[in-house]
Amino acid sequence: MNEGKSLKNGSHELKNQFQFSDSSLESINKILTFYPADRKQSALLPLLALAQKDNSGWLSESAIECVAKKLDMATIRVYEVATFYTMFNLSPIGKNCIEVCGTIPCCLCGSERILDVCKKELSIDINGTTKDGQFTLKEVECLGACVNAPVVKINKDYFEDIAPDHMREIINQLREDKAISPGSQLKRQGSAPLDYKKEIS
Numbered sequence: 001m002n003e004g005k006s007l008k009n010g011s012h013e014l015k016n017q018f019q020f021s022d023s024s025l026e027s028i029n030k031i032l033t034f035y036p037a038d039r040k041q042s043a044l045l046p047l048l049a050l051a052q053k054d055n056s057g058w059l060s061e062s063a064i065e066c067v068a069k070k071l072d073m074a075t076i077r078v079y080e081v082a083t084f085y086t087m088f089n090l091s092p093i094g095k096n097c098i099e100v101c102g103t104i105p106c107c108l109c110g111s112e113r114i115l116d117v118c119k120k121e122l123s124i125d126i127n128g129t130t131k132d133g134q135f136t137l138k139e140v141e142c143l144g145a146c147v148n149a150p151v152v153k154i155n156k157d158y159f160e161d162i163a164p165d166h167m168r169e170i171i172n173q174l175r176e177d178k179a180i181s182p183g184s185q186l187k188r189q190g191s192a193p194l195d196y197k198k199e200i201s
């Protein structure tokens with residue numbers, strides 16, 4: 001759960017009122033057709049995700065109010081959901097949001113060492129953001145890709161089979177604004193064994 005976060009932090013609130021982008025408004029119109037008109041509140045999660053995307057990765061008070069208005073809901077109901085799910089950020093985040101899975105399968109495969117590399121390289125702790133606004137570090141629960149543990153999510157992409165050296169390299173590439181390669185860092189095909197061709201023959 002998102003604990004200890006508050007929307008009542010004036011310094012975090014955008015000066016301008018939040019508005020959905022045109023492409024999000026188009027998506028919203030489509031999403032709303034999935035539900036009966038008197039059940040449109042069911043579209044809350046996808047609308048919050050779109051609002052977060054349109055608001056540089058976090059949900060401001062204004063964005064939450066806008067979602068509530070779209071779905072004819074009380075703002076507090078939307079806030080209750082936004083504060084429950086850890087994937088919603090209630091304060092500004094860095095340009096690169098690094099989420100290290102800390103659940104048991106990843107932990108057994110070395111995610112704590114990945115977390116240590118991030119802390120050391122970025123000089124921040126969990127839930128911290130670097131002073132230059134480039135990186136935010138989070139520890140999260142299972143990302144659903146345990147078969148390729150340990151797993152790190154950076155913005156929208158998954159980095160799997162990741163070792164401390166990979167993590168260091170990825171951070172350096174992000175610092176230099178270079179392209180990074182998501183997926184298995186061991187170049188496995190999906191979750192197939194590394195030498196699966198040999199095993200088949």
Ligand code: FES
Binds near residue numbers: 103142143
């Ligand atoms: S435990 Fe890390 S992805 Fe499932």
